[in-house]
Amino acid sequence: MFQHSEKSQLLLAKLKTFMDEHIYPNETAYAEQLHRAENRFAPLPLMDELKEKAKAAGLWNLFVPEDHAQYCEHGGLSFFDYAPLAEEMGRVIWAPEVFNCNAPDTGNMEVFMNYATQAQQDKWLKPLLAGEIRSSYAMTEPQVASSDATNIQLEIKKDGDEWVLNGRKWFITGAMYERTKIFIVMGKSDPQNPSRHLQQTQVLVPKDTPGITLIRPLTTLGYDDAPIGHAEIVFDNVRVPLENVLLGEGRGFEIAQGRLGPGRMHHCMRLIGSAQRSLELACKRAASRTTFGRTLSKHQSVREEISKSFSEIEMARLLVLRTSHKIDEEGVAASVDMIAATKTTVPLLVQTVIDRCMQMHGAGGLTEDYFMAEAFNYARWCRQADGPDQVHQMALGKKIIDRYADQ
Amino acid sequence: MFQHSEKSQLLLAKLKTFMDEHIYPNETAYAEQLHRAENRFAPLPLMDELKEKAKAAGLWNLFVPEDHAQYCEHGGLSFFDYAPLAEEMGRVIWAPEVFNCNAPDTGNMEVFMNYATQAQQDKWLKPLLAGEIRSSYAMTEPQVASSDATNIQLEIKKDGDEWVLNGRKWFITGAMYERTKIFIVMGKSDPQNPSRHLQQTQVLVPKDTPGITLIRPLTTLGYDDAPIGHAEIVFDNVRVPLENVLLGEGRGFEIAQGRLGPGRMHHCMRLIGSAQRSLELACKRAASRTTFGRTLSKHQSVREEISKSFSEIEMARLLVLRTSHKIDEEGVAASVDMIAATKTTVPLLVQTVIDRCMQMHGAGGLTEDYFMAEAFNYARWCRQADGPDQVHQMALGKKIIDRYADQ
Amino acid sequence: MFQHSEKSQLLLAKLKTFMDEHIYPNETAYAEQLHRAENRFAPLPLMDELKEKAKAAGLWNLFVPEDHAQYCEHGGLSFFDYAPLAEEMGRVIWAPEVFNCNAPDTGNMEVFMNYATQAQQDKWLKPLLAGEIRSSYAMTEPQVASSDATNIQLEIKKDGDEWVLNGRKWFITGAMYERTKIFIVMGKSDPQNPSRHLQQTQVLVPKDTPGITLIRPLTTLGYDDAPIGHAEIVFDNVRVPLENVLLGEGRGFEIAQGRLGPGRMHHCMRLIGSAQRSLELACKRAASRTTFGRTLSKHQSVREEISKSFSEIEMARLLVLRTSHKIDEEGVAASVDMIAATKTTVPLLVQTVIDRCMQMHGAGGLTEDYFMAEAFNYARWCRQADGPDQVHQMALGKKIIDRYADQ
Amino acid sequence: MFQHSEKSQLLLAKLKTFMDEHIYPNETAYAEQLHRAENRFAPLPLMDELKEKAKAAGLWNLFVPEDHAQYCEHGGLSFFDYAPLAEEMGRVIWAPEVFNCNAPDTGNMEVFMNYATQAQQDKWLKPLLAGEIRSSYAMTEPQVASSDATNIQLEIKKDGDEWVLNGRKWFITGAMYERTKIFIVMGKSDPQNPSRHLQQTQVLVPKDTPGITLIRPLTTLGYDDAPIGHAEIVFDNVRVPLENVLLGEGRGFEIAQGRLGPGRMHHCMRLIGSAQRSLELACKRAASRTTFGRTLSKHQSVREEISKSFSEIEMARLLVLRTSHKIDEEGVAASVDMIAATKTTVPLLVQTVIDRCMQMHGAGGLTEDYFMAEAFNYARWCRQADGPDQVHQMALGKKIIDRYADQ
Structure with missing residues (x-):
C-alpha cells in the first residue's frame, strides 16, 4: 500500500546516488556552459557526458511504460512506479534530459511507440530512444484556444502525393534546440467533416x-528555457510525403488525446521534486541563518510555513500517485477526471510552496544562485502548458456536477 | 493499492445502505426532537431507536481497532480500513453516535482498553461499548495552553486513600449529556517532579x-452541539478512591499521548465526509438552480469551484489514508509528523470547501435547512480541538527543519 | 483630506464615550436578558433603557442623511461623515439599535423619507424615527435569485380598491421582532409589462x-439574531387598501435600487468596526497570554497576522470611505461600481480577519465569551445579504471590462 | 477629499499624453534596442531621445518634494500629489527613467538634497538632476539581514585623511549601468559604539x-533589469577622502531611516500603475478573445476575477494615498506604521493581480509580448527589496499590539 515495486525502489536508490554524484555537483558548471554558449540552443558538452554516464548506470529511458517493454533495457515501469523517479529528476530543471526523460521527447516517443509505422519508428524513434536527436510536438497556435485540440487551425492539404502545411504555431518546446530533427505537427485536414473529432491529422515534418521558419524563441517570466526552449514557427507551403501521416488521416485528435494526459502527469511528478527540493533548501536556510538574534528556524512563522509546505507537498504527491495508479489500472481515458484534478492543482500548489521557500532566502532566493527561481517559472508555466487550468476545470467541474446531480 | 480490505468494503456498503434507509430520512425528525426538547442535553428517543437498528445491522463499535478485537463482534479494523467508514458517518453530524463511534467516547473506550484494570473495564468500558452510558475526557483548561499536556494545572492530591481534585476545566465534550456517567480527568499530581512528563496523573471520576459543578454549556459559533455538548466544569474538593487512577500515578502524560493522535485522525476522517457531502449538495444545487437564465452548473466560476473542491477533498482524503496507513504500520508515536500534517491541514481545507458550497446555496446555505452550517462549525472548531493548529505546526515545522537541515 | 467634518468628529467622540459608559459594560447583562427571555423576539428592557440614554445624549438617528435634515435633531450627516459613527456602533452587534441606526430600519426609514406620502409618513415614519416600532423590508424569496429585483415573484393583484398579495418570502429581517409593525413588501404586479423594470410594485402591509403567517425564524451558522431575527413568511390572500402603494404602481424596482445600495454600505461600515474590535481583542490577548514560555506577542507568526489584519482593515476602511464620498458627490446611481466593489470585498475580508483573531484566542475565541463569533457570523452572512457577492461581481466585472475594452 | 491639487492634475494629464505619444508606441523599439545591445548595461539611444522630450514637455524631476522646490522647475510636489504621477509612470517598467524619476536615483537625489554639502551637491546632485549621470545606494549585503540597517558589516576605517572600505555588497541597483558614476556606501565605522544606531557611516565613492570590482549582475526570476540592473560588488581597500562622508561620521543609520521610507512608497506607487495596466490589458483580452464559443468576458469566472482585481487595486491605491498623505502631514518618522502596512501589502497584492491577468492571456501572457511578466517580477522583487516583508511585519505587528494591549 503506497509502496512501490522493488524494481522502482532499486532504480530510485540508484538515481539518488547518481544525482548526488553527477548532477548536483555539476549545477554550477552547467549554468556556466550555458551562460558562455555562443548559441544558447546548441547542445552542451556537459549534457552529453552526463548522458553517457546515465546510460552506463542503467538509468536510461526510465519513462518507458510496461506495455512497451521492448523499447528499453529495464523492462518498463508502471505510471505509479515511474512517479518517484520523475520526482527525483525534477529536483534539477535540466536533469530529466540526462536520463532521456525530458518533455516533450518522452511524450513524442510514446506517440511513435503507439501510432507509428515500422518505417517511421526506424527513422525517428530509434535515434530518439538513443538520445541522438530530439523532437517537438507542434500543436499550440497563437490565435486559438489550443487547449481544445479541435480548435487547431494550421492547414494540412493533400496535393498529389504530398501533404502541404500552412499556418503558425507557438510555444513549440524543443524546436529551437539544434539537436531537434523532427516535428510532429497537428493540423486541420478536413474542416468540413461533420465530426469535430475527425477534422485533424498529425504528420511528421523534418x-x-x-x-519552415523559426520566428523566435519565446520566454516565460523572462526564461528562455535554453537549450530546449519554446519557439514560434511559421509553416509556409511546407511539403512532406503522404506516408508521413501518423496513424491515418483524420486521426489527429485521437492521437492528441492519448498524448496529452500522460504528459501532464509527468510535469506534475517533476514539479513535486521541485517543491520538495525547495522545501529542503528552506529548511537548511532556516537552520543556518540568523536574524535579529535568533536562527530563522526558531521563528514561529517559519515553522508554520515549513509545516504547511510539507503537508501540501505530501498531499500533492499523494494525488499524483493516486492518479498514476488509476491510469495503470483503468487507462488514460477512464482517468481524465483525476488527471484534470492533478493538472489543475499541483502546479499552482507548487508555485505557492516555492514562492514561500524563495522568500525565506531573502533577495538571494530570487537569483540563479538557487534553482528555485527557475523552478518557480516551471510551475507557473505549467498552469498554462497543455491548456490553461481553467479549461480543465471547466470540464472536470461539469463532470463532477453531472456525477452527483441526480444521485 | 489505495484499496481497502474486503471486510472494510462490505461494512462500507452496509453502512451506506443504513445511511440511506435510516439516517438521511431522519435528519428532519432528529432536528425537531432536539428543537422541542425541554432539556437539550437529554437523550433523544430517535437516537435510541437508531442505535438498536445499527446493532442489529452489525454496524456497531466499528472504531474498535484490530488489536482489541475481543471488544467487538466484527473483529476489529485497522486505521486504514476504518477511515472510509468514519468518513461515511461524518456525512451527518449526529450519525457517529448511532454506531457508537462518536467522540469523545471512542477515544475514551480506547483508553479503557489500553490502560484500565479489569475492574475499571467491567464498571465503565462494558456499558460504554454497549452504548448505555457516555463519557468525557476532562483535560482542557481555560487558563493554560492545554495543547501541551504538561501545562495542565488541575490539582490532584493524595489524601489518605483518596485523590482530591481541585480545578477548572472547559470544552469538556459530552459532560452536559445526561447519559454521561464517567469523566477521565487529567491533572497535576506531582508538580515538583523534575520531568515535566511525569507530573500528571489521570483518574476516573464519576x-x-x-x-463537581457543571458551570455552563459552551458554544462555538453559536452551536451548543447538543445533546453531547461542551461544558465548563469546576472541581471543588472532589474525592475518589485511589484505585480510580488510570495506569498509575504520574503516567497521565503517557496516556494523553496515546489518546490524542487517533482522536485527531477520527475527526479528520469524519470531516472528509462532511466536505464530500457538501460538495454533492453543491452539485445538485448547481444542476437544479437557474439564475440569470442559465443553470448554475453552466457558470464557469461554479465549475471551477466544484473542480477545486473535488480536487482538494481528494487530496485531504489521501492524506488521511496515508497517515492512517502509517499508524497501522509503525504506530502512533512514529506517525506524529503525519498526524500533525493531517490535523493542521484537513479541518481548514474542509472549512474552506464547505464555505464555498454554502455560498452556492444562497442565503439558505447558512440555515439549518442543510447540514452545511453545522458541518462548517465542526470544521472550524477542529482547528482548535486537541490544540490549535499553530501549536502542532510549531512542532511539525521544527521536526521537518531538523530532518533536512544537515542533509 | 481623509478628514471628517467637525460635526462628525464631535459626534464620534460622544459616541465613543457612550460606548465606554453604557454599551461595553452592558454586554454581559444584555446576553443574559436575551438568554433568559421566554420569547427571544420580545423587546429587551435593557435596550429600552439604553435607547432613552442615547436620545438624551443626542446620539439618535445618526444615519439620517443631510438632504433629510428635517427628520433629525443633528441636522443630517453625509455618507462620508456617517461612516466612522456606523463603524463605532459596529463594535457591538446589538449597539446600532440603541441609536436607532440598525438594519433594516434605517433603510426603511429612508424609503419612507424618499417615497412615502405624508399620510404614510405620519403613520409609520414618525414612530420609526422615535424608535417606538420597527419595520421589515420583504423582498427576498426562497425560489428565485432575489439579488436581481426583477426576479421577485410574490403576486400583487389589484382587486377593487385593494391589493391582494400571495407568495412566500424569507430572510425577512426584523419580521419576528415583536416590536415590528409594518412590512414594505415587494412583489410583481404587472408580469406582462415588456419592461422588466416596471413589473414590480411595493406596498405597505401592517x-x-x-x-400573514410567520413560518419560522431562520438561523445563519446557528445564530437566530434575536430579538431582531430573520423570518420566513407566507402571504395568503393578504389584502391592503390601494393607498398603501409606495410611490406608485410599477415603481417597485426603482425604489429597490435606491434602497439597497446605501444598505450595503451601512453593513460594510459596521463590519469595519467588528473587524477593528476583533483586532484590538487579539492585541490584548497577544500581550497577555503566555504559551511555551513566551507571550504570544513575541511569536513572529502572531506579529505577521496582526500586521496583516491591521493593513487589511485599513484598506477596507478606506474603500468604504472612498465609496461613501463618491455617493455624497455623485449619488447612488453613479456609484454602483464602487458600491459593488465594497460589498464584494469588505465582508469576506472582515470574515478572514475575525477568523484569525478568534484563532488567537484558543477555543474560547469561538464562544460567546467574546463578541467575535457572532461578528464572524455577521460578516459571513453579509456575503449573502442583499445578493450573493457573485452576482455583484458579475455586474461589476462586466462594467469594468466594458470600460477598458475599447480604450 | 481624495482629490489632488490642480497642479498635480495638470501634470497628470500632460503625463498621460506623453505616455500615449512617446512611451507606449516605443515599447517594442525599446525592447529591440536592448535585445540587440552588445552591452546590456549601456545607455540606450532611445532613452536619451525620450528624456529630452520629457524635459521639453516639463515632465522632469517630478519626484522632487515641495520642501526642495529649488531643485526643480515645477516647484515641488507633495507625496500625495506625486502618487498618481508615479502610478502613471509605473505602467511601463522603464518609463520612470525618462522623467528622471527612477529608483534608486530619486532616493539618492533626496539624500543629496537633505544631507550633502554644497560641494557634494555641485559635484553629484547637479548632474543627477540633469539626468547626465546615475547613482547607486550600496547598502544590502549577502551575509546579513540588511533590512535592519544596524546589521551592515562593510568596514569603513579612517586612515589618515581617507576612509578605507572593505566588504561585499549585493543587489546594488544601478551599479552595472554604464552611466552610473557615484555610489553612496553604507558601512560600519564604529563597531564598538554602545549605541547600535551610531555605528554606521555613509560615504560617497565614485x-x-x-x-571596486563589479562581480556580476544579479537576476530575479531570470530578469537582469538591464540596463539599470542589480550588481554584486566587492570593495577591497577602496579609499576616498574624508570629505566624502555624508552628514557626518556615525550618522549613517539616520540617513538610511530617512532614505528608505519614501523609496518604499515610490515602489508601491509605481506598482499600482503596473497592476492597473495589467487589469486594463485583461479587460481588452476578455472582450476580444473567444473560447468555446463565447467571448472570455461572458465567463462568470472572468468577471469575478476582473471584479476582484479592480477592487483590490482600488484598495491598494487608497492605502498608498493615505500613507502619502500622512507623510505630508506628519513626516516620515511618524508614518512608519503606515509605510510598513503599505510596503507589506501592495507588492503581494499586485503580484496576485498580475498573476491573474497573465493567466487570462494564455501562454502568451507569460512572454515579453506583454509587459506583465516583467511587472510580475517587479512586484515579486519588491517583497524583498528594502527588506523582506516579514521584517516589516515584525515591527508593525509589535507596534500595533502595543498600541491596543493596554487600552
Whole structure:
C-alpha cells in the first residue's frame, strides 16, 4: 500500500546516488556552459557526458511504460512506479534530459511507440530512444484556444502525393534546440467533416523541410528555457510525403488525446521534486541563518510555513500517485477526471510552496544562485502548458456536477 | 493499492445502505426532537431507536481497532480500513453516535482498553461499548495552553486513600449529556517532579461525585452541539478512591499521548465526509438552480469551484489514508509528523470547501435547512480541538527543519 | 483630506464615550436578558433603557442623511461623515439599535423619507424615527435569485380598491421582532409589462394583516439574531387598501435600487468596526497570554497576522470611505461600481480577519465569551445579504471590462 | 477629499499624453534596442531621445518634494500629489527613467538634497538632476539581514585623511549601468559604539575608485533589469577622502531611516500603475478573445476575477494615498506604521493581480509580448527589496499590539 515495486525502489536508490554524484555537483558548471554558449540552443558538452554516464548506470529511458517493454533495457515501469523517479529528476530543471526523460521527447516517443509505422519508428524513434536527436510536438497556435485540440487551425492539404502545411504555431518546446530533427505537427485536414473529432491529422515534418521558419524563441517570466526552449514557427507551403501521416488521416485528435494526459502527469511528478527540493533548501536556510538574534528556524512563522509546505507537498504527491495508479489500472481515458484534478492543482500548489521557500532566502532566493527561481517559472508555466487550468476545470467541474446531480 | 480490505468494503456498503434507509430520512425528525426538547442535553428517543437498528445491522463499535478485537463482534479494523467508514458517518453530524463511534467516547473506550484494570473495564468500558452510558475526557483548561499536556494545572492530591481534585476545566465534550456517567480527568499530581512528563496523573471520576459543578454549556459559533455538548466544569474538593487512577500515578502524560493522535485522525476522517457531502449538495444545487437564465452548473466560476473542491477533498482524503496507513504500520508515536500534517491541514481545507458550497446555496446555505452550517462549525472548531493548529505546526515545522537541515 | 467634518468628529467622540459608559459594560447583562427571555423576539428592557440614554445624549438617528435634515435633531450627516459613527456602533452587534441606526430600519426609514406620502409618513415614519416600532423590508424569496429585483415573484393583484398579495418570502429581517409593525413588501404586479423594470410594485402591509403567517425564524451558522431575527413568511390572500402603494404602481424596482445600495454600505461600515474590535481583542490577548514560555506577542507568526489584519482593515476602511464620498458627490446611481466593489470585498475580508483573531484566542475565541463569533457570523452572512457577492461581481466585472475594452 | 491639487492634475494629464505619444508606441523599439545591445548595461539611444522630450514637455524631476522646490522647475510636489504621477509612470517598467524619476536615483537625489554639502551637491546632485549621470545606494549585503540597517558589516576605517572600505555588497541597483558614476556606501565605522544606531557611516565613492570590482549582475526570476540592473560588488581597500562622508561620521543609520521610507512608497506607487495596466490589458483580452464559443468576458469566472482585481487595486491605491498623505502631514518618522502596512501589502497584492491577468492571456501572457511578466517580477522583487516583508511585519505587528494591549 503506497509502496512501490522493488524494481522502482532499486532504480530510485540508484538515481539518488547518481544525482548526488553527477548532477548536483555539476549545477554550477552547467549554468556556466550555458551562460558562455555562443548559441544558447546548441547542445552542451556537459549534457552529453552526463548522458553517457546515465546510460552506463542503467538509468536510461526510465519513462518507458510496461506495455512497451521492448523499447528499453529495464523492462518498463508502471505510471505509479515511474512517479518517484520523475520526482527525483525534477529536483534539477535540466536533469530529466540526462536520463532521456525530458518533455516533450518522452511524450513524442510514446506517440511513435503507439501510432507509428515500422518505417517511421526506424527513422525517428530509434535515434530518439538513443538520445541522438530530439523532437517537438507542434500543436499550440497563437490565435486559438489550443487547449481544445479541435480548435487547431494550421492547414494540412493533400496535393498529389504530398501533404502541404500552412499556418503558425507557438510555444513549440524543443524546436529551437539544434539537436531537434523532427516535428510532429497537428493540423486541420478536413474542416468540413461533420465530426469535430475527425477534422485533424498529425504528420511528421523534418525540421529542415523548406518552408519552415523559426520566428523566435519565446520566454516565460523572462526564461528562455535554453537549450530546449519554446519557439514560434511559421509553416509556409511546407511539403512532406503522404506516408508521413501518423496513424491515418483524420486521426489527429485521437492521437492528441492519448498524448496529452500522460504528459501532464509527468510535469506534475517533476514539479513535486521541485517543491520538495525547495522545501529542503528552506529548511537548511532556516537552520543556518540568523536574524535579529535568533536562527530563522526558531521563528514561529517559519515553522508554520515549513509545516504547511510539507503537508501540501505530501498531499500533492499523494494525488499524483493516486492518479498514476488509476491510469495503470483503468487507462488514460477512464482517468481524465483525476488527471484534470492533478493538472489543475499541483502546479499552482507548487508555485505557492516555492514562492514561500524563495522568500525565506531573502533577495538571494530570487537569483540563479538557487534553482528555485527557475523552478518557480516551471510551475507557473505549467498552469498554462497543455491548456490553461481553467479549461480543465471547466470540464472536470461539469463532470463532477453531472456525477452527483441526480444521485 | 489505495484499496481497502474486503471486510472494510462490505461494512462500507452496509453502512451506506443504513445511511440511506435510516439516517438521511431522519435528519428532519432528529432536528425537531432536539428543537422541542425541554432539556437539550437529554437523550433523544430517535437516537435510541437508531442505535438498536445499527446493532442489529452489525454496524456497531466499528472504531474498535484490530488489536482489541475481543471488544467487538466484527473483529476489529485497522486505521486504514476504518477511515472510509468514519468518513461515511461524518456525512451527518449526529450519525457517529448511532454506531457508537462518536467522540469523545471512542477515544475514551480506547483508553479503557489500553490502560484500565479489569475492574475499571467491567464498571465503565462494558456499558460504554454497549452504548448505555457516555463519557468525557476532562483535560482542557481555560487558563493554560492545554495543547501541551504538561501545562495542565488541575490539582490532584493524595489524601489518605483518596485523590482530591481541585480545578477548572472547559470544552469538556459530552459532560452536559445526561447519559454521561464517567469523566477521565487529567491533572497535576506531582508538580515538583523534575520531568515535566511525569507530573500528571489521570483518574476516573464519576460524574455524580460531590464537588463537581457543571458551570455552563459552551458554544462555538453559536452551536451548543447538543445533546453531547461542551461544558465548563469546576472541581471543588472532589474525592475518589485511589484505585480510580488510570495506569498509575504520574503516567497521565503517557496516556494523553496515546489518546490524542487517533482522536485527531477520527475527526479528520469524519470531516472528509462532511466536505464530500457538501460538495454533492453543491452539485445538485448547481444542476437544479437557474439564475440569470442559465443553470448554475453552466457558470464557469461554479465549475471551477466544484473542480477545486473535488480536487482538494481528494487530496485531504489521501492524506488521511496515508497517515492512517502509517499508524497501522509503525504506530502512533512514529506517525506524529503525519498526524500533525493531517490535523493542521484537513479541518481548514474542509472549512474552506464547505464555505464555498454554502455560498452556492444562497442565503439558505447558512440555515439549518442543510447540514452545511453545522458541518462548517465542526470544521472550524477542529482547528482548535486537541490544540490549535499553530501549536502542532510549531512542532511539525521544527521536526521537518531538523530532518533536512544537515542533509 | 481623509478628514471628517467637525460635526462628525464631535459626534464620534460622544459616541465613543457612550460606548465606554453604557454599551461595553452592558454586554454581559444584555446576553443574559436575551438568554433568559421566554420569547427571544420580545423587546429587551435593557435596550429600552439604553435607547432613552442615547436620545438624551443626542446620539439618535445618526444615519439620517443631510438632504433629510428635517427628520433629525443633528441636522443630517453625509455618507462620508456617517461612516466612522456606523463603524463605532459596529463594535457591538446589538449597539446600532440603541441609536436607532440598525438594519433594516434605517433603510426603511429612508424609503419612507424618499417615497412615502405624508399620510404614510405620519403613520409609520414618525414612530420609526422615535424608535417606538420597527419595520421589515420583504423582498427576498426562497425560489428565485432575489439579488436581481426583477426576479421577485410574490403576486400583487389589484382587486377593487385593494391589493391582494400571495407568495412566500424569507430572510425577512426584523419580521419576528415583536416590536415590528409594518412590512414594505415587494412583489410583481404587472408580469406582462415588456419592461422588466416596471413589473414590480411595493406596498405597505401592517404585520397584523390577516393572511400573514410567520413560518419560522431562520438561523445563519446557528445564530437566530434575536430579538431582531430573520423570518420566513407566507402571504395568503393578504389584502391592503390601494393607498398603501409606495410611490406608485410599477415603481417597485426603482425604489429597490435606491434602497439597497446605501444598505450595503451601512453593513460594510459596521463590519469595519467588528473587524477593528476583533483586532484590538487579539492585541490584548497577544500581550497577555503566555504559551511555551513566551507571550504570544513575541511569536513572529502572531506579529505577521496582526500586521496583516491591521493593513487589511485599513484598506477596507478606506474603500468604504472612498465609496461613501463618491455617493455624497455623485449619488447612488453613479456609484454602483464602487458600491459593488465594497460589498464584494469588505465582508469576506472582515470574515478572514475575525477568523484569525478568534484563532488567537484558543477555543474560547469561538464562544460567546467574546463578541467575535457572532461578528464572524455577521460578516459571513453579509456575503449573502442583499445578493450573493457573485452576482455583484458579475455586474461589476462586466462594467469594468466594458470600460477598458475599447480604450 | 481624495482629490489632488490642480497642479498635480495638470501634470497628470500632460503625463498621460506623453505616455500615449512617446512611451507606449516605443515599447517594442525599446525592447529591440536592448535585445540587440552588445552591452546590456549601456545607455540606450532611445532613452536619451525620450528624456529630452520629457524635459521639453516639463515632465522632469517630478519626484522632487515641495520642501526642495529649488531643485526643480515645477516647484515641488507633495507625496500625495506625486502618487498618481508615479502610478502613471509605473505602467511601463522603464518609463520612470525618462522623467528622471527612477529608483534608486530619486532616493539618492533626496539624500543629496537633505544631507550633502554644497560641494557634494555641485559635484553629484547637479548632474543627477540633469539626468547626465546615475547613482547607486550600496547598502544590502549577502551575509546579513540588511533590512535592519544596524546589521551592515562593510568596514569603513579612517586612515589618515581617507576612509578605507572593505566588504561585499549585493543587489546594488544601478551599479552595472554604464552611466552610473557615484555610489553612496553604507558601512560600519564604529563597531564598538554602545549605541547600535551610531555605528554606521555613509560615504560617497565614485564608481571608478580603485579597489571596486563589479562581480556580476544579479537576476530575479531570470530578469537582469538591464540596463539599470542589480550588481554584486566587492570593495577591497577602496579609499576616498574624508570629505566624502555624508552628514557626518556615525550618522549613517539616520540617513538610511530617512532614505528608505519614501523609496518604499515610490515602489508601491509605481506598482499600482503596473497592476492597473495589467487589469486594463485583461479587460481588452476578455472582450476580444473567444473560447468555446463565447467571448472570455461572458465567463462568470472572468468577471469575478476582473471584479476582484479592480477592487483590490482600488484598495491598494487608497492605502498608498493615505500613507502619502500622512507623510505630508506628519513626516516620515511618524508614518512608519503606515509605510510598513503599505510596503507589506501592495507588492503581494499586485503580484496576485498580475498573476491573474497573465493567466487570462494564455501562454502568451507569460512572454515579453506583454509587459506583465516583467511587472510580475517587479512586484515579486519588491517583497524583498528594502527588506523582506516579514521584517516589516515584525515591527508593525509589535507596534500595533502595543498600541491596543493596554487600552
